[in-house]
Amino acid sequence: MIRRATALSLLLMLLAGGSSITAFDEPQIDELAPRIATLLKDWDNSDTPGCSIAVVKDGTIIYSGGFGMANLDHSIPNAADTVFRIASVSKHITASCMLLLADEGLLTLDSDIRKWLPEISEYDETITIRHLLHHTSGLRDYTSLMRLLEIGDEDLFTPQQTIDLIARQKGLNFSPGTQHSYCNSGYFLLSVICQRASGKTLRQYADQKIFSPLEMTSSHYHDNHLEVTPKRATGYAPIGEGKYRIHETVLDHVGDGGVFTTVEDLATWTTALGEGRLGADLLQRLQQKFTLQDGEELDYGLGVIETRFRGQRMLQHGGGWVGFRTSLAAFPEQGIVIICLGNCSAFNPGRISRQIAALVVEGLVPPHLQRPARTSDRRDRDESSATAQEDAKAWDHRQVLGRYHSSELDRQWSIIHSGTTDVALVGFEGEPLAIAVTGNDRLTVGGWLKMQLIRDGEDAVTGFTIDVAGMSGIRFERMVEKI
DSSP states (O other): OOOBHHHBBBHHHHTTSOOOOOOOOOOHHHHHHHHHHHHGGGGOOSBBBBBEEEEEEEEEEEEEEEEEEEEEETTEEOOOOOOOOOOGGHHHHHHHHEEEEEETTTTTTTTTTGGTTTTTTSSSSSSHHHHHHOHHHOOHHHHHHHHHHHHTTTTTOHHHHHHHHHHHHOOSSSSSSSSSOHHHHHHHHHHHHHHHHHHHOOHHIIIIIIIITTTTOEEEEEETTTTOOTOOOOOOOEEEEEEEEEOOOOOOOOSOOEEEHHHHHHHHHHHHHHTTOOOOOOHHHOOOOOTTTTOOOOOOOOEEEEEETTTTTEEEEEEEEEEEEEEEEGGGGGEEEEEEEEEEETHHHHHHHHHHHHOTTOOOOOGSSSSSOOOOHHHHHHHHHHHHHHOOOOGGGGGOOEEEEEEETTTEEEEEESSSOOOEESSSSSOEEEEEETTTTEEEETEEEEEEEOTTSOOOEEEEEETTTTEEEEEEOOOOOOO
């Protein structure tokens, strides 16, 4: 289905700094549908999930349609009005709500988050709302902490439990403002701040300030997993050749994700941003930069990433949660917005968006003329690892045997015998994980979790910290056995 939208040209001219936009060639529009169909042929089946696509040019949807099934149980196909969970693509909408709250004088971006979140630990340095928006707070990601607690993304874990979990963390990954590390905790906490600052849930606030005024009737923050949503796509995960299982969540968290919407409503949203219907400078403020303390300027704005694709500036963000994979990309100088929403964990919306961009964006550098991507330099890590092995002291496995407790995770783990001279960790996922020495009091568990032993003045092991999944310094204290 193809429909006309209000003008998006102002949006893209604002993004491009007022530069002119080349008119789109009408024959190219006519060829777009079959070319997109070719790209999506593997997902356009009656027995597979798939996606919905919209391509917007200068305020007009020049292509929209669906591929594969929104629901395999009842053979309901995806379409332009199918409702998808858009996962982290929600973040720029959450950021917009925070900017609107600031416009109302209900908060400022440089305020200490403990003004609204007094239960969060008081760290040595202040964490501000701005830090949350730019992923520079140093907070540990709650989705990674959940995995350490053996809580999956399909398990029940309430927003209040998540607040309590974040509040139990006594350490940060880094000092606020010194590094950038993608953190769902920050954007989830923004939803809590919204409610405490405005008296409205993020869902209520977004509906009042964004979705209802723009007549985005298929959009909302989904904060009740039991709620029926008309035309909603089911999320899926592959379980074998040609087979799928339902892959959904019962988490009611919003802010870091949680928006349910359609490709048509997202086209309306981007149009409204460009027209300044929610504030003349809201779009520019979503693109504001953050400079780390060492002077590095981030390419991550407020839920918007500025990058380049084959020589052209691109503003984009992707999302992935349970059985949904999503992408929103804009090419400002070209007046192009590409929206790709999928309902299978194996679907790659970023790749599809780039393939569609190759069809509609002018002036792209041919792939063979691009500068080769710089590969990671592993030399320092390899040399460091070798040095660590040389510095490792004689290993006495008996010194670490015992039970350990983390108040931050509220979990107890044990280090036990796993052989004559080997030890293993028990407590994570219920299976013993082999422990290996990698350096002076540095260990690895299961080949992926890093452990640093803590000793007292008499050289006895009193605990350890773990680093995993972008988190560092989670502390376990050795439990003293009663005699």
